[in-house]
Amino acid sequence: xxxxxxxxxxxxxxxxxxxxxxxxxxxxxxxxxxxxxxxxxxxxxxxxxxxxxxxxxxxxxxxxxxxxxxxxxxxxxxxxxxxxxxxxxxxxxxxxxxxxxxxxxxxxxxxxxxxxxxxxxxxxxxxxxxxxxxxxxxxxxxxxxxxxxxxxxxxxxxxxxxxxxxxxxx
Amino acid sequence: xxxxxxxxxxxxxxxxxxxxxxxxxxxxxxxxxxxxxxxxxxxxxxxxxxxxxxxxxxxxxxxxxxxxxxxxxxxxxxxxxxxxxxxxxxxxxxxxxxxxxxxxxxxxxxxxxxxxxxxxxxxxxxxxxxxxxxxxxxxxxxxxxxxxxxxxxxxxxxxxxxxxxxxxxxxxxxxxxxxxxxxxxxxxxxxxxxxxxxxxxxxxxxxxxxxxxxxxxxxxxxxxxxxxxxxxxxxxxxxxxxxxxxxxxxxxxxxxxxxxxxxxxx
Numbered sequence: 001x002x003x004x005x006x007x008x009x010x011x012x013x014x015x016x017x018x019x020x021x022x023x024x025x026x027x028x029x030x031x032x033x034x035x036x037x038x039x040x041x042x043x044x045x046x047x048x049x050x051x052x053x054x055x056x057x058x059x060x061x062x063x064x065x066x067x068x069x070x071x072x073x074x075x076x077x078x079x080x081x082x083x084x085x086x087x088x089x090x091x092x093x094x095x096x097x098x099x100x101x102x103x104x105x106x107x108x109x110x111x112x113x114x115x116x117x118x119x120x121x122x123x124x125x126x127x128x129x130x131x132x133x134x135x136x137x138x139x140x141x142x143x144x145x146x147x148x149x150x151x152x153x154x155x156x157x158x159x160x161x162x163x164x165x166x167x168x169x170x
Numbered sequence: 171x172x173x174x175x176x177x178x179x180x181x182x183x184x185x186x187x188x189x190x191x192x193x194x195x196x197x198x199x200x201x202x203x204x205x206x207x208x209x210x211x212x213x214x215x216x217x218x219x220x221x222x223x224x225x226x227x228x229x230x231x232x233x234x235x236x237x238x239x240x241x242x243x244x245x246x247x248x249x250x251x252x253x254x255x256x257x258x259x260x261x262x263x264x265x266x267x268x269x270x271x272x273x274x275x276x277x278x279x280x281x282x283x284x285x286x287x288x289x290x291x292x293x294x295x296x297x298x299x300x301x302x303x304x305x306x307x308x309x310x311x312x313x314x315x316x317x318x319x320x321x322x323x324x325x326x327x328x329x330x331x332x333x334x335x336x337x338x339x340x341x342x343x344x345x346x347x348x349x350x351x352x353x354x355x356x357x358x359x360x361x362x363x364x365x366x367x368x369x370x371x372x373x374x375x376x377x378x379x380x381x382x383x384x385x386x387x388x389x390x391x392x393x394x395x396x397x398x399x400x401x402x403x404x405x406x407x408x409x410x411x412x413x414x415x416x417x418x419x420x421x422x423x424x425x426x427x428x429x430x431x432x433x434x435x436x
Binding site: 067068070071072073074077078080081084085086 | 203204205206208324325346348434435436
């Protein structure tokens with residue numbers, strides 16, 4: 001009897017390790033300009049009707065005095081409209097500081113914040129980057145959820161984003 | 171006498187003319203969408219090219235009202251009237267949508283007294299008081315103009331209709347306009363749907379292109395128009411309604427409405 005309970009508990013414990021998830025690689029290109037500022041970046045998952053299914057990451061300037069970094073959040077225009085203007089930043093596990101040029105990997109697990117549970121269906125991963133005195137770029141990677149097998153979706157930016165890859169893990 | 175008649179005719183023509191040779195009147199805020207409270211600055215001008223300071227400043231004066239999202243009225247700061255534009259700053263201290271409007275309404279009366287032309291301008295009540303009963307050749311004209319723009323901190327909030335003069339009643343929020351998406355606005359005259367009203371939309375930057383590219387739309391039975399802004403940018407929207415006053419069949423009425431709208435890229 002005890003053994004069965006223990007076995008069942010063991011199964012429960014094992015479940016999170018096998019939960020579906022995604023890893024996202026975001027490359028911020030090195031841009032040779034005199035007045036370089038790290039870009040503001042937002043990463044989210046949206047449904048075919050543009051509604052936001054999960055807000056995954058927002059990188060903005062947290063260090064400015066009096067939260068002045070928030071005044072530029074509206075410049076992540078698409079994100080601002082879809083999700084940003086309804087949020088009170090900072091948000092634990094979602095907002096963080098801007099990052100330097102280079103490759104950045106983010107990992108998300110189904111059931112855990114900020115990805116949470118996604119209903120089965122079609123989605124788009126959206127990565128939007130905007131840089132002060134620079135430009136703006138949005139990349140969109142369509143995918144189906146839940147993933148049946150490991151798969152990679154990739155897109156390449158031309159100006160403000162380098163390679164963006166979505167690794168789906170069943 | 172003949173001289174007087176000519177002067178009078180000229181005055182009448184001037185009265186009827188004001189926007190026949192359309193001068194554009196507009197308010198342009200430095201930002202329409204903000205993520206935190208703070209200042210915006212607003213330019214106000216009368217021009218003969220959209221958003222180009224090339225004619226005279228807009229007299230903002232008493233007609234300026236700024237409605238905060240919580241119903242308060244805000245006062246402008248640093249109001250300056252220059253040679254070609256008026257400027258003021260606005261401190262937006264709460265989240266939500268702000269309506270910035272310059273609205274003016276007046277009645278003009280002209281008549282003859284002992285063969286001499288008389289002409290006054292004032293509110294409807296003042297006119298009723300000052301015009302002698304049974305005045306000869308009485309002409310009454312009502313003019314109401316409203317010039318607006320909108321600014322939102324955070325998420326857009328409801329903009330309550332004013333209920334007076336010609337106004338735009340948002341169906342699509344004016345701070346939620348994106349290129350390539352269909353938007354809809356309703357037009358009301360004194361609170362009633364303005365049917366079959368011609369609404370003109372001009373994209374800013376006319377001085378950098380050869381054609382005006384004016385779009386003219388007609389409102390439906392609910393006073394609504396639908397439109398897709400092809401490109402992001404600053405747009406000038408204008409509608410004019412002329413005819414008899416519905417409350418006084420002896421009074422001519424001219425209502426005009428102008429808005430500056432910012433359309434953002436997707």
